[in-house]
Amino acid sequence: MNVETWFKSKRWTPLPFQENCWDSYDKFDNCLLNAPTGSGKTYAVFWAWLSSHLSNQNKISNDKGFRLIWISPLRALSHEIELSIQQVLTDLELPYKVMCRTGDSSSAERRKILTDSPQILVTTPESLHLMLSNKNSRSLFNKLECIVADEWHELMGSKRGTMTELAFAKLKDIRPNIKCWGISATIGNLGEALEVLAGNNKAKKNIIIQSDIKRETEIISVYPDEAEAYPSAGHSGIKLSQKVIDLIHQHKTTLIFTNTRAQAEIWYQELLNRDKKLIGLIALHHGSLSREERNWVEEALHNEKLKAVVCTSSLDLGVDFRPVDNVIQTGGPKGIARFLQRAGRSRHQPYQKGKIYFVPSNSLELIEAAALRSAISEMKIENRNVVIEPYDVLMQFLVTLGLSEAFKAEEVYKIVTSAYAFKNLDFETFREIIFYLEKGGKVLNEYDEYKKLERTAENTYAIKDKRVAMRHRMQIGVITENSHIKIRFLKGGYLGSVEENFISQLKAGDIFRFSGRSLEFVKIKNMEAFVRNAGNKKGVVPRWAGGRMPLSSQLADFISFKLENYNKGEITDPEITFLKPILERQKKISAIPCKSSFLMEYCKTREGFHLFAYPFEGRMVHESIALLLAWRISLKKAISFSVAVNDYGLEILSDLDFYEILESSTDLFSSSDLTENMQKSINAAEIARRKFRSVATICGWLFKGYPGKSKATKHLQSSASLLFNVFHDYDPENLMLKQAYREAFDIQIEEDRLRQALFRIENIPNKIVKIKKPGPFAFPIMVDRLRESLSSEKLEDRIEKMRVSFEKN
Known part of the structure; x- marks a missing residue:
């Protein structure tokens, strides 16, 4: 049976991009396939x-070997690909x-893959590196013909992508003629x-295959009963839960996406509390x-046994759940590609119009729905920035290679520089990293544990x-979250893990809420927390790091x-029409903030003197602008500030x-002398x-x-801080120290975006408006500041009092 016959047996017709893949495979060495979600990319490749x-093949045999x-990049996607x-x-x-x-694989499953290797292996970057550390890695991969990176856009912009690049470089060293394919649905910088x-090899023939399918996406906003005069972040999202329940009952199967695991737990419980008919028909899914x-x-x-699943990004990549005919996004997704990816889970088939409902966490977020609709219609998708020269990942990789076989520095340098991330790495820097691994570097040379x-x-x-070998294999990977504790019932059932x-x-x-249950904490033993069911008692919801995008x-x-x-009076979106009372109130108090001019609002309240400004550059850049602005003002006057930010502005x-x-x-917003x-x-x-704690963990210094005896987070922090101080004082040119600073500026501060934002502010009209009270755009920023210091109940009371006061005035 050939491919055409197989497609015919499924009553499918091959799409042009799929046929293009089949025709191109033998003609090109590396290929990137770009096609919409649900169009059949897996079968194409x-x-x-x-x-x-x-x-x-002269004859089909079941010879072992990949x-x-x-x-x-995802466990759920790996399982889906295996089934397909x-x-x-x-x-x-x-x-x-x-x-x-x-x-997730058991020890027995991992052993079987090594001793009775399948012809086809579906895996993750971390697991692939573990296999590369095996003493028999050359014989393990010596029959390899092709490697595929699924959801390449998701991997490419992170250190997991660098791990993948280095693994591919090593596999190409073992098998120089292997094919390398990537699959992506949503990425701006395809080239x-x-x-x-493909890596740093100009002799290879590369191709991009793009689908001509233009999959439409219908975005439907879920509106509050009325536009709040003073919307506050996170306030009205849950209040729309009844409307979400109505949508669940109107559809066959619904995926409800949240941006964080904590929000998923909250939404799941809220839906069950409001509609007991959903018991047994709704489930929760996230990575913990x-x-x-x-x-x-x-x-x-x-198997179509569920009406709805509340989930995070754990289900937003590639997974084909055919029964899903409806998707709901709760809260702004903060990115076009992420939203489009999630919308693609609905009606996951070629030429089927995707449908997604947008549930705002506050009324102002409805602007994001209108913005997303325009961005998707114009196919303006974000670029993924490539991670360049992460030395910590390289150090980890060199230990991985050292476990599999003895290597010469010059030969491995060629392998490493064949990866795009390290194509400009000079040999002197490479030797410095070898020096860290062999001798411990300049300041750790007296400690054997750093000599690997x-x-x-x-x-x-x-x-x-x-x-060294055992410790390294236990710690391969670049995801360095806080230490996790397993959650287990007293009688043994395992539920997951929290920080x-x-x-x-x-x-x-x-009492705390986890896995959709109320749990009573009993005790902790050997890095496991033992719990018992707490019925319907209320409790706190765990928070996980990295929650705010x-x-x-x-x-x-x-x-x-x-x-x-x-x-300009051009209102074409229903969301903007709905928001007109809020926008008119903002206009009456001050002005509508936008990027063609820079709006600042200044007012006095019982709390003190406030400055609100609206750069529209995201919370990380706003935090940097706020701190920079406060510091520059303090140079002119002895004064102290508190700051607050959201994605639209700062205070x-x-x-x-x-x-x-x-x-x-x-000069307050000058980009001069910025660093x-x-x-x-x-x-x-x-x-x-x-940042150094993460770098030191990845490179193997921490x-x-x-298992069962993990070091407490505070001990890891203490060890990392001690190393940081030692390098800062005695080896300021240390590559890992420099990387920590580089990541601080590139990732945490987003220095490039910050510089561009300040340059734009310098070159557009600036307007300071003295106002008598904060307006609708300022109000959510104030609430964000209060959220850090007040409990949920006290915060709700405070929000209501502020809202009444501002409306009265």
Whole structure:
């Protein structure tokens, strides 16, 4: 049975881009496939390899050994790909095996993959590196024909992408003629994405295959009963839960996306509390739940046993749940690509119009729905920035290679620089990293635990210490969240894991919500928290690190564009029409903020003197602008500030009047001397110190501990801080220290975006408006500041009092 016959047996017609993949496989070395979600990308690439493979076989045999390796960024997606490939193998009655190896795989499953290797392996970057550390890695991969990076856009912009690049470089060293394919649905910089995928080899033939399918996306906003005069972030989202329930009952199967795991827990419980009919028909899915629980939800979705699933990004990539005919996004997604990816889960088939409901967390977020509609219609998708020269990932990779076989520095340097991320790495810097691994560097040379590579008589490097090998394999990867504690019932059932910081604040008898249940904390033992069911008692919801995503610059531009149009009287979106009372109130109090002019509002309240400003650059950039502005004002007057930000604007607050400084100064938003000013205004050393913990963990200088005996987060922080201080004082040119500072400025502060924002503010009209009271755009920023210091109940009371006061005035 060939590909055409197989498609015909499924009553499908191959699409032009799929046929293009099949025709191009033998003609090109590297390919990036770009096609909409739900259009059949998996079968396009799998059949491209399979057709070529079968045509080159004299006879079909079940010889062991990887022929195709498929890299996936998500566990749920890995399982989905395995099922899709298995279906083809079963239909064709091929004696090939497909297996999946992820962090969820048991020890027995991992051993079987090494001893009885399947022809097709679906895995993750971390698991692939673990296999590369095997002593038999060359024989393990010596039959490999093709490697595929699925959802390449998701991997490319992170250190996991760098891991993938380095793994591909090593596999190409073992098998120089292997094909390298990437798959992506939503990415702006396709050309660069192919370059990163293909690596630094100009002799290879590369191609981008793009689908001509234009999959429409219908965006339907869910409106509050009335537009709040003073909307506050996170206030009205849950209040729309009844409307969400109505949508669930109107559709066959619904995915409800939240931006964080904590929000998923809150929404799941709220929906159950409001509608008892949903018990047994609604489920929860996020990355901190146990493998068994996640697998059950995925199977139930496939088998049409669920009406709805509340989920996070754990289900927004590639997974094909055909019964899903409806998707709901709660809260602004903060990015165009992310929203489009989630919309694609609905009616997951070619030429089917995707449908997604947008539930705002406050009324002003409806502007984002209008902005998203325009951005998607124009296909303005965010670029993914490539991570360049992350030395910590390189150090980890070199230890991985040293575990598998002895290597010569010059030979491995060629492999490393064939990866796009390290194409400009000079040999002197490479030797410095080898020096860290062999001798511990300049300041750690007295401590054996930092000496990992040993030089042999043949002038090669290898790992010989079994303790080093074991520790390294336990810690391969670049995801360095806070230490996690397993949650387990007293009688043994495992539910998932939460961060140690959260559990450490609980005492016996405290109630918290997790895995959709109310749980009573009993005790902690060997990094496991034991709990019992707490019935329907209320409790706190765990918080996980990295919960708040900044607004992308592309989406910010479209939001500003919508506000510009409103100022011109051009109202084409129903969301903007709905928001007219709020926008008119803002206009009456001050003006409509947008990017063509820079609006600042100044007022006095009982709290003190406030400055509100609206750059529309996302919360990270706003935090940097606020701190920079406060520092520059303090140079002109002895004054202290508190700051607050959201994705649209910022607030600085003082008990002293500083209006005259604002009015008379021309350099407060200057981009001159920015790096030096930022180091002084935001305490860059402290941010770099926090980043250094992650860098030191990835490169192997910090060990998290053995299973069941993990080191407490505070101990890791203490060790990282000690190392940071040592390097800062005695080895300021240390590459890992420099990387921590670089990440502080590039990732945390977003220095490039900050510089562009300040340059724009310098070159557009600036307007300071003295107002008698905060307006609708300022109000959510004030609420964000109060949220840090008040409990939920007290915050609601305070919000209501502020709202009444401002409306009365």
